[in-house]
Amino acid sequence: MDSLKDLPIDDKSQLSPEQRTVMEKYVGVPAVENTEGQQSPRWIIIAYLSALFVALINPITQGLFDRFPYFGGNNISVLVLTTIIFIVATTVIVFYV
Numbered sequence: 001m002d003s004l005k006d007l008p009i010d011d012k013s014q015l016s017p018e019q020r021t022v023m024e025k026y027v028g029v030p031a032v033e034n035t036e037g038q039q040s041p042r043w044i045i046i047a048y049l050s051a052l053f054v055a056l057i058n059p060i061t062q063g064l065f066d067r068f069p070y071f072g073g074n075n076i077s078v079l080v081l082t083t084i085i086f087i088v089a090t091t092v093i094v095f096y097v
Contacts, residue, residue: 041097048093056082 015023055061062078071077 045093045097048097049090052086052089052093056086 062082065078065081066072068081071081
């Protein structure tokens with residue numbers, strides 16, 4: 001039986017115009033050829049969102065939010081404030097990156 005690792009690798013394949021159209025229609029971003037060292041825009045957005053999440057959820061930031069007037073002292077209020085900041089920042093990242 002053949003193994004998948006024994007199959008040849010096609011490094012020189014190119015997308016046809018029809019394949020590009022389908023990629024743009026269903027994926028939502030223009031099709032990017034697979035070149036070495038090039039990152040997909042979706043991975044960059046995921047990296048920014050992950051960094052934002054870690055920055056907002058760490059204990060230092062939560063302690064700072066706990067000191068805000070009208071929000072501090074109540075865990076639910078701090079959670080609401082963190083959620084609002086996350087939603088606004090996520091919107092900015094998704095639409096401008």
